[in-house]
Amino acid sequence: MSAIAQTGKSGVKRQADIMLLRFIGYIFISLLAVICFIPFLLVVSSSLSQESSIVEKGYQLIPAVWSTDAYSILFKYPEQMLRAYGVTIAVTAAGTLVGLFITAMTAYVLQRKDFRWRNQFAFFFFFTTLFSGGLVPWYMLIVTYLDLKDKLIVLILPMLLNVFYIIVMKTFMSSIPEAITESAKIDGAGDFRIFVQLILPLSKPVLATIGLFIALAYWNDWYNALLFVSDEKLMPLQYYLYKMLGNMDGMRKAMVASGAVVTTNIPTESLKMAMTIVATGPILLAYPFIQRYFVQGLTLGAVKG
Amino acid sequence: MKRRGFWGYALQNKTLLLMLAPAVFFFILFAYVPMAGIVLAFKQYNNTGGIFGSPWNGISNFRFFFESGNAWMVTRNTALYNIAFIIVNNVLQIAAAIFLFEAVGKWFRKLTQTMLFLPYFISWVVVGAIAYNLFNYDVGTLNVLLKAVGMQPVDIYNTPSYWPVILVLVSAWKTLGYGSVMYLAAITGIDNEMYEAAEIDGANVFQRIWRITLPNLFPTVIILVLLAVGNIFRGDFGMFYNMVGNNGLLFSSTDVIDTFVFRSLTTSNEIGLSAAAGFYQSVLGFATILLANYAVRKYDKDHALF
Numbered sequence: 160m161s162a163i164a165q166t167g168k169s170g171v172k173r174q175a176d177i178m179l180l181r182f183i184g185y186i187f188i189s190l191l192a193v194i195c196f197i198p199f200l201l202v203v204s205s206s207l208s209q210e211s212s213i214v215e216k217g218y219q220l221i222p223a224v225w226s227t228d229a230y231s232i233l234f235k236y237p238e239q240m241l242r243a244y245g246v247t248i249a250v251t252a253a254g255t256l257v258g259l260f261i262t263a264m265t266a267y268v269l270q271r272k273d274f275r276w277r278n279q280f281a282f283f284f285f286f287t288t289l290f291s292g293g294l295v296p297w298y299m300l301i302v303t304y305l306d307l308k309d310k311l312i313v314l315i316l317p318m319l320l321n322v323f324y325i326i327v328m329k330t331f332m333s334s335i336p337e338a339i340t341e342s343a344k345i346d347g348a349g350d351f352r353i354f355v356q357l358i359l360p361l362s363k364p365v366l367a368t369i370g371l372f373i374a375l376a377y378w379n380d381w382y383n384a385l386l387f388v389s390d391e392k393l394m395p396l397q398y399y400l401y402k403m404l405g406n407m408d409g410m411r412k413a414m415v416a417s418g419a420v421v422t423t424n425i426p427t428e429s430l431k432m433a434m435t436i437v438a439t440g441p442i443l444l445a446y447p448f449i450q451r452y453f454v455q456g457l458t459l460g461a462v463k464g
Numbered sequence: 465m466k467r468r469g470f471w472g473y474a475l476q477n478k479t480l481l482l483m484l485a486p487a488v489f490f491f492i493l494f495a496y497v498p499m500a501g502i503v504l505a506f507k508q509y510n511n512t513g514g515i516f517g518s519p520w521n522g523i524s525n526f527r528f529f530f531e532s533g534n535a536w537m538v539t540r541n542t543a544l545y546n547i548a549f550i551i552v553n554n555v556l557q558i559a560a561a562i563f564l565f566e567a568v569g570k571w572f573r574k575l576t577q578t579m580l581f582l583p584y585f586i587s588w589v590v591v592g593a594i595a596y597n598l599f600n601y602d603v604g605t606l607n608v609l610l611k612a613v614g615m616q617p618v619d620i621y622n623t624p625s626y627w628p629v630i631l632v633l634v635s636a637w638k639t640l641g642y643g644s645v646m647y648l649a650a651i652t653g654i655d656n657e658m659y660e661a662a663e664i665d666g667a668n669v670f671q672r673i674w675r676i677t678l679p680n681l682f683p684t685v686i687i688l689v690l691l692a693v694g695n696i697f698r699g700d701f702g703m704f705y706n707m708v709g710n711n712g713l714l715f716s717s718t719d720v721i722d723t724f725v726f727r728s729l730t731t732s733n734e735i736g737l738s739a740a741a742g743f744y745q746s747v748l749g750f751a752t753i754l755l756a757n758y759a760v761r762k763y764d765k766d767h768a769l770f
Binding site: 188198218220262284349438 | 493494499501559560564567580585586593594611640641702709739741745
């Protein structure tokens with residue numbers, strides 16, 4: 160994404176208007192970037208502050224008194240946290256693999272120009288984004304008729320497919336030359352084999368991007384757990400964090416019950432922030448790496464709206 | 465190709481149809497089957513009768529929803545919030561994209577883009593935690609700052625009037641990176657020759673932005689905005705629920721249709737009312753999307769949804 164303005168500017172001396180624009184630009188963008196970033200610093204620093212200093216002076220950008228108490232309590236008896244991690248990792252891995260494969264398979268069929276019913280099927284999928292039965296019937300279906308409450312699969316199944324991803328994938332795949340499918344058919348390859356052996360390898364960029372979108376949605380999901388999970392063993396990470404943020408008393412009890420701490424010594428405020436960090440950690444770590452694919456993917460989708 | 469009618473064609477393409485089957489089954493189960501459950505909106509639900517055995521009660525769920533004043537309140541909130549989000553978010557995103565493109569150097573762009581994009585990646589639960597860090601009455605950073613400069617602390621979680629501003633800012637904060645990258649891509653797609661010609665004609669950089677970048681960006685903006693307008697009656701549940709939660713004090717200025725439906729279902733267990741509100745939202749949403757799409761189609765046929 161190199162600035163085209165560069166070409167225009169080359170060879171021309173720096174003019175006052177360009178200097179002015181750059182000046183405003185650097186200030187404006189820096190300001191926005193800092194606003195976007197500072198809350199994360201605040202959370203990190205709060206998680207590393209001593210509890211008494213928070214109670215006395217509040218959360219601060221730089222800890223008044225540094226302390227790792229919150230983390231040591233969190234890691235002293237980490238069973239619940241680890242289990243939540245396990246649930247999230249399992250759900251994310253399974254959902255992403257299965258969801259991505261079905262998304263790609265569906266998209267491939269929908270863009271096959273020799274498939275006469277492709278538009279009807281495309282509309283059949285697309286219509287679901289325009290109109291829905293609403294939350295209640297969907298909820299009742301899952302709870303009453305499918306009986307999925309408090310089962311691991313309820314965290315995977317309801318968000319397995321997304322029409323938007325199918326459309327982006329379809330747009331990408333229709334840029335793969337049709338001749339590839341045609342010549343493979345002449346050689347006697349079946350449709351499924353063509354898809355798996357020829358189309359999938361050629362679709363790597365879009366698979367990476369959509370895969371990341373799906374994985375991020377699973378990692379960050381708390382909504383399905385809010386609706387369908389009451390069993391503590393099945394709580395995914397974000398929902399666990401949600402529960403803990405809203406219910407410090409419950410957390411205290413759980414910790415006392417597991418022998419982690421005596422009642423009074425829990426650094427509630429810094430612990431909340433430490434938990435937030437631990438629950439977001441992998442995303443923050445992987446972020447610089449995956450951001451590139453996101454930008455790529457957005458640019459991919461933006462071309463066609 | 466041989467023509468053997470519907471079944472012949474289906475048999476001939478059975479592999480393709482089988483490849484579609486999982487997705488078709490998925491959307492039938494999770495999208496089309498629930499549509500039948502809309503009947504709940506016209507029923508007095510009880511557990512023994514279930515969806516289809518419970519007695520009908522005509523439009524009294526809707527009557528209750530409207531006469532309680534909730535319908536108007538949540539509809540107004542949902543629409544006003546979305547309008548504010550659309551305006552503020554798009555203006556900021558476009559401004560950021562233009563500056564990122566025109567004004568800043570390469571490494572600076574990379575660095576700041578990374579920072580701008582970060583909020584997009586975190587869950588609404590984490591955003592809720594951040595909001596707690598900032599706005600908590602006793603220990604929140606905002607009040608720490610206010611006290612430091614000798615001002616009175618503000619009790620944000622008990623004051624409805626602050627929330628429209630806060631929610632608009634949070635929405636802008638979360639979507640800025642994503643949106644500015646979209647617009648940046650659109651700007652990058654503008655024909656280089658126009659800029660070169662403008663340069664030769666002696667246009668200054670502000671004229672260039674005003675006369676070339678913005679007009680060329682306009683079609684993208686129109687389409688994105690119209691599509692967003694189509695979703696004006698769909699509230700972002702994750703955002704409202706994690707920012708406000710079940711804090712009834714704030715509902716007058718923060719309750720949207722989605723949170724109302726959710727609470728009616730899970731907290732007060734009013735299945736019929738919840739289904740009625742949900743159905744009302746679906747119909748309203750469907751109508752607005754059709755209108756928005758009609759507008760897009762008028763403007764630029766290629767970008768219409770259908």
